[in-house]
Amino acid sequence: MTPKIARMELVLPRLVIRSWRPDDAPLMAPLADNYQIWRFVRDRFPHPYTVANAEAYIAEATAKDPECWFAITLDDRPIGAIGLIPGEDINRVTAEMGYWLGEPYWGHGYATEAARGFSDWVLANRDFVRLEGIVFSYHTASANVLQKAGFELESTKRRAAIKEGKVVDEHVFVRLRD
Numbered sequence: 001m002t003p004k005i006a007r008m009e010l011v012l013p014r015l016v017i018r019s020w021r022p023d024d025a026p027l028m029a030p031l032a033d034n035y036q037i038w039r040f041v042r043d044r045f046p047h048p049y050t051v052a053n054a055e056a057y058i059a060e061a062t063a064k065d066p067e068c069w070f071a072i073t074l075d076d077r078p079i080g081a082i083g084l085i086p087g088e089d090i091n092r093v094t095a096e097m098g099y100w101l102g103e104p105y106w107g108h109g110y111a112t113e114a115a116r117g118f119s120d121w122v123l124a125n126r127d128f129v130r131l132e133g134i135v136f137s138y139h140t141a142s143a144n145v146l147q148k149a150g151f152e153l154e155s156t157k158r159r160a161a162i163k164e165g166k167v168v169d170e171h172v173f174v175r176l177r178d
Helices: 022-032 051-063 110-125 140-148
Strands: 009-011 016-018 069-074 077-086 094-101 130-136 152-163 166-176
Touching: 009 110, 016 110, 022 051, 022 077, 051 069, 069 110, 077 110, 094 110, 110 130, 110 140, 130 140, 130 152, 140 152, 140 166
Parallel strands: 094 130
Antiparallel strands: 009 016, 016 069, 069 077, 077 094, 130 166, 152 166
């Protein structure tokens, strides 16, 4: 068994990406409880989103070894989340990166800063050689974030997902280790 990786703290110009703490739950829940976030993420992200949901998520995130899900913080307050879904078996060199920000923090470049900094860190410190960002075709803001963070559009998976009862396309953006 591999020893647990030390708690993560990645200092960026304006933000810090760090391991979750239990006291983040009451701050995270009101940000995550937003239809405008839920409509762009996987259905396993609850809506409505409660403090109990935040507590369960943080407990699961901090139990992972190695950690894969982290808080995006501004002035040590969570403003969103970023993390990885590692590939398995022959795809173990690939991870999907996902993120969200609370709506009050949209439009300030925080998502791009977090996505760029986190993907740099992952490619330098983890065994992944490929990071994917997969977005619904109608989520142009997230597509723009990924492109600004160094990801390139690789493909469109046609009619690959269902959200709110509608079958939709997904764009696959990729960033590779040099």
